[in-house]
Amino acid sequence: MLNYISDELHPAPVNLETLAERLKVLAEPKRLLIINLLIDGVQCNCELGDALQMAPNLISHHLSKLRGVGLVDVERDAIDSRWIYYSINRAALDELNAAFGAFFDPARIQPRRLTCGPSVAQVSDLRGTA
Amino acid sequence: MLNYISDELHPAPVNLETLAERLKVLAEPKRLLIINLLIDGVQCNCELGDALQMAPNLISHHLSKLRGVGLVDVERDAIDSRWIYYSINRAALDELNAAFGAFFDPARIQPRRLTCGPSVAQVSDLRGTA
DNA sequence: AATATAGTTCAACATAAGTTGAATTATATA
DNA sequence: TATATAATTCAACTTATGTTGAACTATATT
Numbered sequence: 671m672l673n674y675i676s677d678e679l680h681p682a683p684v685n686l687e688t689l690a691e692r693l694k695v696l697a698e699p700k701r702l703l704i705i706n707l708l709i710d711g712v713q714c715n716c717e718l719g720d721a722l723q724m725a726p727n728l729i730s731h732h733l734s735k736l737r738g739v740g741l742v743d744v745e746r747d748a749i750d751s752r753w754i755y756y757s758i759n760r761a762a763l764d765e766l767n768a769a770f771g772a773f774f775d776p777a778r779i780q781p782r783r784l785t786c787g788p789s790v791a792q793v794s795d796l797r798g799t800a
Numbered sequence: 801m802l803n804y805i806s807d808e809l810h811p812a813p814v815n816l817e818t819l820a821e822r823l824k825v826l827a828e829p830k831r832l833l834i835i836n837l838l839i840d841g842v843q844c845n846c847e848l849g850d851a852l853q854m855a856p857n858l859i860s861h862h863l864s865k866l867r868g869v870g871l872v873d874v875e876r877d878a879i880d881s882r883w884i885y886y887s888i889n890r891a892a893l894d895e896l897n898a899a900f901g902a903f904f905d906p907a908r909i910q911p912r913r914l915t916c917g918p919s920v921a922q923v924s925d926l927r928g929t930a
Numbered sequence: 931a932a933t934a935t936a937g938t939t940c941a942a943c944a945t946a947a948g949t950t951g952a953a954t955t956a957t958a959t960a
Numbered sequence: 961t962a963t964a965t966a967a968t969t970c971a972a973c974t975t976a977t978g979t980t981g982a983a984c985t986a987t988a989t990t
Binding site: 679680682686687689690691693694696697698699701702703705706707709710711712713714716717721747748749750753755757758760763764766767770771773774775776778779780781782783784785786788789 | 809810812816817819820821823824826827828829831832833835836837839840841842843844846847851877878879880883885887888890893894896897900901903904905906908909910911912913914915916918919
């Protein structure tokens with residue numbers, strides 16, 4: 671097994687397994703569509719079903735995935751607890767943006783390191799390096 | 801089929817299918833590890849193999865996926881074209897950050913819209929709305 | 931010209947995940 | 961108490977994808 675967390679030579683600013691797990695949940699068109707609706711204030715499950723035109727169990731499945739990474743919260747209706755409202759967890763969204771931005775930050779890009787290959791061999795020859 | 805691109809009632813700031821496709825490529829621990837090395841200047845394929853301890857065909861497979869979304873460029877060695885150098889496409893990385901930030905922007909979060917459910921019915925009753 | 935090397939492509943496999951329909955749970959209403 | 965409703969859970973299916981080993985391509989070296 672590879673150690674994704676701490677590559678001593680090239681440490682990552684975030685845990686790559688955790689980031690991959692979260693991105694995997696987000697990497698689904700219908701889940702992005704659900705997120706878009708939740709962000710837009712469409713949080714009643716009945717209206718989600720209307721807007722998405724998807725089977726209720728499928729919506730439930732995708733919402734479960736989103737809840738699994740903490741991005742979505744659930745709340746039952748105060749009058750009739752059969753109804754459920756979903757909402758975006760603001761803190762989780764902030765953290766997601768922070769992690770994504772930290773890892774994919776363009777400022778992190780370093781120039782090419784030449785430690786092997788023919789170019790290095792040639793330079794070594796010129797310098798007389800072993 | 802659902803129309804992910806333009807939901808007239810709740811338009812998304814980016815194309816959700818395109819975003820999902822890109823996130824899908826990123827949502828893989830080993831590919832994140834490869835990206836991390838490329839960002840850190842480790843671009844010679846020989847050194848990638850050493851650092852990742854993965855089979856060369858598997859590295860090639862993952863790099864192919866990353867190239868597919870334009871995030872990684874390829875360049876052959878000037879002296880010995882058998883060697884290949886991979887690098888992060890800065891413009892693609894910028895665009896990725898822009899798209900991600902636009903869609904997952906916390907400032908987009910709207911308050912709950914109540915257009916259905918028991919709470920709405922109660923309010924309608926109090927107001928005498930049909 | 932023959933051999934070695936860097937890297938990719940191909941085919942087969944195993945696993946994971948989205949989709950579907952039926953069954954189940956929990957709450958509210960008649 | 962029995963029925964209806966909102967939502968979830970379950971099981972089966974299909975598809976997609978990471979992994980592996982072998983075959984292949986292209987370039988460089990002897």
